[in-house]
Amino acid sequence: MKRFLILATVIIFLVCLASSGVFCQSGEVTTLTFWTFQESHKRFLEDAVETWNKDNPDRQLKLEGTVYPYEDMHNNLLIALQSGIGAPDLADIEISMYANYLKGTKPALVSLNDIIEPLEDKLIMGRFESYAKDGIYYGIDYHVGATVMYYNTEILDKAGVNVEDIKTIADYEEAGKKVVEETGIPFTVVEVTEHWTLYQEIIKAGSDIFGSDGEVILDSKTNIDILQTLSDWVNVDKIAVSCPGGYTHSEEFWAFMNNGGAASVQMPFWYLNRFTDYMPDLKGKILVAPAPAWTEGGTRSAGMGGTGTSITNQCKHQELAKEFLAAAKLSEEGTIKTYTVLGFDPLRWDVWDAPEMSEPNVFTDYFVNGIDLFDVLLEVKDEINPTVITDIYPAAINLLKSEASYRTIAQQTATPEEVLKQIADELRAMQ
Amino acid sequence: MINKTHNTINSLTVIPYIFVLPFIITFLLFFLYPIISAIIMSFQDIAGFRDVTFVGFKNYRNLLNPHYYNALRVSFTYTFLTIAILIPLPLVLAVLLNNKNLPGRNIFRSALFMPALTSVIVGGMFFRFAFGTQPTALFNHIIGWFGLEPAVWLQGKWTGMLAMVVLCVWRWTGVNIVYFLAGLQGIPNELYESADIDGANGLQKFFHITVPSLKPVIIFVTTISVFGGFSMFAESFAYWTSRSPGDIGLTLVAYIYQTGFNYNNFGFASAIGITLLAIIMTVNLIQLKIFGFFKEG
Numbered sequence: 001m002k003r004f005l006i007l008a009t010v011i012i013f014l015v016c017l018a019s020s021g022v023f024c025q026s027g028e029v030t031t032l033t034f035w036t037f038q039e040s041h042k043r044f045l046e047d048a049v050e051t052w053n054k055d056n057p058d059r060q061l062k063l064e065g066t067v068y069p070y071e072d073m074h075n076n077l078l079i080a081l082q083s084g085i086g087a088p089d090l091a092d093i094e095i096s097m098y099a100n101y102l103k104g105t106k107p108a109l110v111s112l113n114d115i116i117e118p119l120e121d122k123l124i125m126g127r128f129e130s131y132a133k134d135g136i137y138y139g140i141d142y143h144v145g146a147t148v149m150y151y152n153t154e155i156l157d158k159a160g161v162n163v164e165d166i167k168t169i170a171d172y173e174e175a176g177k178k179v180v181e182e183t184g185i186p187f188t189v190v191e192v193t194e195h196w197t198l199y200q201e202i203i204k205a206g207s208d209i210f211g212s213d214g215e216v217i218l219d220s221k222t223n224i225d226i227l228q229t230l231s232d233w234v235n236v237d238k239i240a241v242s243c244p245g246g247y248t249h250s251e252e253f254w255a256f257m258n259n260g261g262a263a264s265v266q267m268p269f270w271y272l273n274r275f276t277d278y279m280p281d282l283k284g285k286i287l288v289a290p291a292p293a294w295t296e297g298g299t300r301s302a303g304m305g306g307t308g309t310s311i312t313n314q315c316k317h318q319e320l321a322k323e324f325l326a327a328a329k330l331s332e333e334g335t336i337k338t339y340t341v342l343g344f345d346p347l348r349w350d351v352w353d354a355p356e357m358s359e360p361n362v363f364t365d366y367f368v369n370g371i372d373l374f375d376v377l378l379e380v381k382d383e384i385n386p387t388v389i390t391d392i393y394p395a396a397i398n399l400l401k402s403e404a405s406y407r408t409i410a411q412q413t414a415t416p417e418e419v420l421k422q423i424a425d426e427l428r429a430m431q
Numbered sequence: 432m433i434n435k436t437h438n439t440i441n442s443l444t445v446i447p448y449i450f451v452l453p454f455i456i457t458f459l460l461f462f463l464y465p466i467i468s469a470i471i472m473s474f475q476d477i478a479g480f481r482d483v484t485f486v487g488f489k490n491y492r493n494l495l496n497p498h499y500y501n502a503l504r505v506s507f508t509y510t511f512l513t514i515a516i517l518i519p520l521p522l523v524l525a526v527l528l529n530n531k532n533l534p535g536r537n538i539f540r541s542a543l544f545m546p547a548l549t550s551v552i553v554g555g556m557f558f559r560f561a562f563g564t565q566p567t568a569l570f571n572h573i574i575g576w577f578g579l580e581p582a583v584w585l586q587g588k589w590t591g592m593l594a595m596v597v598l599c600v601w602r603w604t605g606v607n608i609v610y611f612l613a614g615l616q617g618i619p620n621e622l623y624e625s626a627d628i629d630g631a632n633g634l635q636k637f638f639h640i641t642v643p644s645l646k647p648v649i650i651f652v653t654t655i656s657v658f659g660g661f662s663m664f665a666e667s668f669a670y671w672t673s674r675s676p677g678d679i680g681l682t683l684v685a686y687i688y689q690t691g692f693n694y695n696n697f698g699f700a701s702a703i704g705i706t707l708l709a710i711i712m713t714v715n716l717i718q719l720k721i722f723g724f725f726k727e728g
Contacts, residue, residue: 071673075692082479082697100695104478193586193676244564246586246676252563395694398674406676410586426496 029060030317032324033088035077037070041092041142041307044341048328061324070094077101081108081312089315090325093139095130095306099393102133109138110311110318115326116140122350123330124303126386131308139308140329143344145268146377146384147200147302149291150275152282153368155263158183163289169229172292176239179263186262187239189253190230192410193246195400196304200266201226203302203385205294209396209427210388216431218396219417219424226294227416231409242410254278266291268304269345269377276343276366287368290380299383345377352378392430399423466708472701490702499703501678502686503710505592509682510660510714512596513603517656518649521604525611526641540612544605551602555669558598559585562670585670591679595666603659607652614648615641650722654715661711664688683707 036042042065049063066088068076074097080087081101087108093101101109116128116137124144131139151163159182161175176187191197202208207222217223233240241262245252248267257265258279267274275286290300309329311321328334335346336356343363346352352374364370390396403423407414414422439445473491476484524543528536546554561569562584571581584590622640631639642649667680673689675681681689683703691700719725 071692078692078695082477097693100693103695104482106479106482108479193671251560252565255565392694398689398693402674402676402678406586410583411677 029062030320031062031064032090032315032317032321034063034065034090034092035073035088036065036067036092036307037073037094038092038307039067040342041309042067044142044337045090045309045328047337047341048324048334051333052324052327055327059320061320074100077312080314084108085314087312087314089317089321090309090311092307092309093131095141095308095389096394096397098131098139098308099389099391101310102138103391107133107138108313110313110315110322111136111138112140112311112322112325113137115322115330119330119348122348124347124349124384126303126384127306127347129386130303130306130389131310139310140325141306141308141347142329142338142342143268143270143306144347144349144377144384145270145304145306146345146380147204147266147268147291147300147304148376148380149264149266149289150271151264151287151289152260152262152285153287154285155179155183155185155260159263163287166289166292168296168298169292169294173233173237173239176233176263177237180239183263185260186241188233188264188266189243189248189257189262190234190240190405190409191247192242192405193401194248195397195404196248196267197243198227198230198405199397199400200268200291200302200304201230201294203304203387204291204299206299206385208388209393209400210390212388214388214390214431216424216427218427219420224416224420227404227408227420230405231412231416234409235412246410249274251278258282268302270305270343272363272367272373273343276362283366284368286366288373288376289369290376293383299385301380301384303384303386345374349378349381352381392427395430396423396427399426469701469704472698473705475698475701477697478695486698490699491706493699494702494706498678498681498686502681502683502703505679505681506661506663506683508592509595509599509663510657512592513599513660514653514656516596516600517603517607518652520600521607521652522611522642522645522649524604525608525615526637528608529612529615540608543608546602546604547606549602551598551665552669554602555598555666558594558601559670562590562594586676586679588677588679591670591675594670595663595680598666598669599663610648610652611645614645618644646722650719650724653718653722657715657718658711661707661714683710 034042034045036045045065046063049061053060073092074094077087077091077093078100101107113136116123127141127144128137128139131137131141149166153163156163156175156179159175159179161178166172166175179185179187189197199209202223205222205226207217207220207226209216209218211217230240234242243253244250244256244261247253248265248271254274256262258281260282269288272288275282293300309325311318311325315321329338329347332348332351332354335348336351336354338344338346340356340359340361351357357374358364358371363373367373369376400423404419407419408416440449474485474487476486476489478484527533528540528543530536533539563569563571564581564583564585565571566575566581568581570584574582582590584594618641622644623636626636626640661682662684663682664684667675667682667685668688671680673685673693675685684707687700687703687707690696690703
């Protein structure tokens with residue numbers, strides 16, 4: 001009996017040692033789990049693991065990536081983090097959902113300051129603030145998301161409009177009138193069930209939903225005027241139409257645009273791949289240019305959208321995961337791949353003029369100025385306004401999507417002032 | 432000793448409990464525990480793991496907002512409309528399908544039941560495109576035959592409601608037909624024969640024999656339709672995901688989902704859930720009372 005007890009104790013001791021990793025020797029493969037809602041993001045990190053394994057033969061990695069539908073992934077992750085069990089090592093969290101994961105005093109994500117801070121002078125830091133709380137960075141985006149204008153040159157040529165002449169919103173409106181007069185084709189579209197059109201203009205004009213201290217400024221005069229202008233484009237000047245399908249990611253809009261339905265659309269740089277994937281007939285017709293500013297010499301871009309990759313506090317190899325994330329998304333090679341693999345504008349502006357950026361690929365082939373796409377970004381590099389994100393950001397975006405443009409532009413049941421004031425008051429009540 | 436234990440288990444006082452034990456365990460674990468948890472959570476502000484504060488009735492006070500009123504309106508309207516269609520329509524169809532002289536009735540029976548086997552998301556995708564804004568989309572094409580302009584179906588309050596009701600009717604008509612068909616098998620043929628002798632016509636037989644005889648089935652279908660109507664989420668999600676323009680598809684469950692998962696405010700979401708539970712129970716009790724379900728004999 002005594003011998004049996006000793007034997008059992010030894011076995012239990014060995015099992016404990018093995019599970020605690022004492023027996024793990026260098027050179028053993030470490031598995032990192034990763035949840036995302038974008039197949040292309042999974043491909044990107046798998047590619048990064050291959051590069052890592054070549055560079056680090058003694059610290060081999062294996063990535064177990066799972067792609068869930070957008071809502072499912074965010075729900076599962078929220079539940080896993082709240083219950084303290086079942087979360088992956090790495091997870092993609094979309095920007096409009098990110099604040100949910102930073103709620104409370106103890107976010108269940110790992111600080112990434114030690115890999116971000118050393119590169120501060122090379123990174124577009126505004127993009128990191130969206131995933132930060134109290135000075136701690138929790139997520140790394142895939143791109144800058146700089147807003148640009150996509151022009152259909154075939155339609156502009158017919159109307160005799162030159163993109164070079166469009167510098168301000170007033171020029172843009174002028175060009176719009178000319179295009180509609182000459183061709184009968186709408187100059188642009190305004191989203192009515194999503195927020196991109198309005199939000200981009202608000203940020204570009206130097207305004208925001210929240211002020212720098214987190215106070216709600218959505219009902220400011222600037223924002224009311226902007227919404228009024230967009231409404232006038234559709235309902236008074238008739239240079240724009242409500243976006244078919246309601247938003248620029250609907251299948252109906254892609255079909256409409258692909259058939260030459262509108263002469264321009266303003267969206268972030270990451271919208272490049274929507275053109276190549278869903279609007280094949282516009283190949284060789286779309287010119288990417290800086291968007292018009294609200295005032296002469298005003299800022300012309302906004303950092304829009306995004307997905308932060310984070311490490312959860314349930315990750316057992318946090319230091320290794322951090323090093324890998326830095327290599328995948330912050331190193332020169334990694335950020336260049338965010339363009340060559342994903343078609344995004346890299347977070348490091350010091351690679352924008354790298355030779356790889358003008359090598360032929362699907363984007364250089366598709367766009368009129370494909371070879372010089374990054375010249376557009378370099379031109380607006382210092383004009384990419386950041387956004388302020390607070391705890392109630394998800395609710396703010398939700399209300400912008402379901403209320404603002406819909407009620408003023410599509411339904412015309414409320415004035416811009418009424419609707420923005422109502423949303424702002426509701427947000428204030430949540431604070 | 433063993434014999435004694437064996438006898439105790441086998442006794443009439445113990446064995447029924449053993450048989451119902453799986454149900455009791457399932458009920459306690461998956462129904463009672465979550466309900467009690469939800470009641471407790473509805474009084475809390477939940478920010479994260481072990482980051483919970485009791486906030487009294489704050490979540491319930493916050494219910495007094497336009498989104499909640501809107502969700503109530505949408506849920507009540509949807510439930511009313513679906514019941515108004517999903518009781519008479521399947522009843523009439525069931526009577527027709529029960530007629531042995533109907534040619535191809537087995538094909539009709541299967542065809543009408545088929546949508547119930549389809550995922551609501553898959554069906555919803557089809558209907559989302561069918562209700563598209565382009566003139567070539569299915570429903571715009573159909574109204575085009577009558578000289579009507581293309582409609583923006585999924586952006587209007589009533590057209591959006593119509594889209595949800597159409598999807599629901601498409602999906603559940605077959606299931607309700609099955610319930611009514613089962614009920615129809617139980618009506619003795621003698622009743623119809625006596626009615627024939629008395630010279631009753633088809634309509635009279637339907638209203639004076641079929642409908643009264645199917646009363647228990649009608650009560651059952653109404654009860655589950657009230658549950659189904661108020662707990663509807665998938666139809667709305669299939670059209671607009673979790674946010675619809677002007678909240679036209681925001682039902683009570685969609686509102687729970689939105690506050691819980693999109694805003695990470697599980698305390699408030701639980702409070703909505705508790706009010707939903709109360710509403711469904713009240714509506715069903717009223718409905719059962721009106722139908723005379725509680726009358727003895």
